[in-house]
Amino acid sequence: MGASQLIHEELDRQLQRDSSMPHTYYVILVKLSEAKDRTLRMSDLATELNSSQSRLSHAVSRLEERGWVRRVPCAADRRVSWAELTDDGFAALTAAAPGHVEAVRRVLFDRIDPEQVKRLAEICAAVLADRVPHPR
Amino acid sequence: MGASQLIHEELDRQLQRDSSMPHTYYVILVKLSEAKDRTLRMSDLATELNSSQSRLSHAVSRLEERGWVRRVPCAADRRVSWAELTDDGFAALTAAAPGHVEAVRRVLFDRIDPEQVKRLAEICAAVLADRVPHPR
DNA sequence: CCCACATGCTTGAGAGTTCAAGTAAGGTGG
DNA sequence: CCACCTTACTTGAACTCTCAAGCATGTGGG
Numbered sequence: 001m002g003a004s005q006l007i008h009e010e011l012d013r014q015l016q017r018d019s020s021m022p023h024t025y026y027v028i029l030v031k032l033s034e035a036k037d038r039t040l041r042m043s044d045l046a047t048e049l050n051s052s053q054s055r056l057s058h059a060v061s062r063l064e065e066r067g068w069v070r071r072v073p074c075a076a077d078r079r080v081s082w083a084e085l086t087d088d089g090f091a092a093l094t095a096a097a098p099g100h101v102e103a104v105r106r107v108l109f110d111r112i113d114p115e116q117v118k119r120l121a122e123i124c125a126a127v128l129a130d131r132v133p134h135p136r
Numbered sequence: 137m138g139a140s141q142l143i144h145e146e147l148d149r150q151l152q153r154d155s156s157m158p159h160t161y162y163v164i165l166v167k168l169s170e171a172k173d174r175t176l177r178m179s180d181l182a183t184e185l186n187s188s189q190s191r192l193s194h195a196v197s198r199l200e201e202r203g204w205v206r207r208v209p210c211a212a213d214r215r216v217s218w219a220e221l222t223d224d225g226f227a228a229l230t231a232a233a234p235g236h237v238e239a240v241r242r243v244l245f246d247r248i249d250p251e252q253v254k255r256l257a258e259i260c261a262a263v264l265a266d267r268v269p270h271p272r
Numbered sequence: 273c274c275c276a277c278a279t280g281c282t283t284g285a286g287a288g289t290t291c292a293a294g295t296a297a298g299g300t301g302g
Numbered sequence: 303c304c305a306c307c308t309t310a311c312t313t314g315a316a317c318t319c320t321c322a323a324g325c326a327t328g329t330g331g332g
Contacts (some may be wrong), residue, residue, distance in 0.1 A: 005186060007263065188321090195280090
């Protein structure tokens with residue numbers, strides 16, 4: 001718990017300090033940037049992020065205020081909302097990425113050897129295996 | 137990140153649901169229960185928990201409201217505050233512990249073998265090694 | 273002795289998260 | 303075809319955490 005807490009806090013602090021965004025928001029931008037048309041359904045985005053819909057909805061609201069994400073209503077199914085990464089959002093992500101990547105190395109990968117990386121991957125896979133998504 | 141987030145959320149959810157306390161509070165109770173006279177200086181407690189003093193102060197305030205912890209002013213150094221676990225607090229911890237322990241097994245230890253436990257411990261130790269406590 | 277700095281802790285405001293509830297729209301069995 | 307369930311998402315309130323600032327209270331050099 002100490003190790004995972006440390007990693008989480010360190011990454012969050014770095015992003016907050018250098019790019020004024022929590023790690024949660026960074027990951028949202030990443031997922032959107034990788035998606036086709038930089039657009040994803042809200043619920044798919046939530047699933048990919050292991051996030052509750054509520055959390056995502058709140059987060060996207062903040063990201064919209066910053067002009068980094070835009071909500072686009074879906075014509076085919078009007079319950080659905082698309083989240084689209086704006087150019088400003090992509091720029092913010094581009095600016096934040098190098099520092100974040102460096103932090104990831106610093107807190108984790110520079111501290112363990114390649115063999116340990118492999119072992120850690122196996123352990124994490126075991127923890128995540130056969131997971132029924134939790135009721136949210 | 138997915139694995140550590142899952143573990144965190146699962147443990148937090150279980151404690152919140154079954155014992156109405158966040159994991160943070162549980163750990164505070166644990167540390168106090170293990171301390172001599174079930175009492176610890178606020179700053180020592182914060183250090184042991186890798187918590188900011190601010191976070192601890194807020195948390196202890198809530199725990200005091202519940203009657204689980206008591207603040208005792210220190211006569212020798214009047215800046216210092218002792219945090220003392222009350223009998224009610226100890227009872228709450230006793231009630232919460234079995235469910236929590238079970239959850240810990242369920243989310244982690246039942247999913248990896250003894251060899252992996254050892255490897256994970258080494259990796260976590262490497263992540264935590266030579267850590268200068270962060271400015272808080 | 274005393275001023276400046278360090279230490280221990282608290283406070284308040286701003287943010288993010290959670291949970292429960294709410295709205296709206298899409299399916300579906302009788 | 304219409305009550306009823308499900309799906310998609312949002313909302314609001316309560317709660318925790320963070321950060322910066324704010325007290326007191328010790329302590330050490332001149």
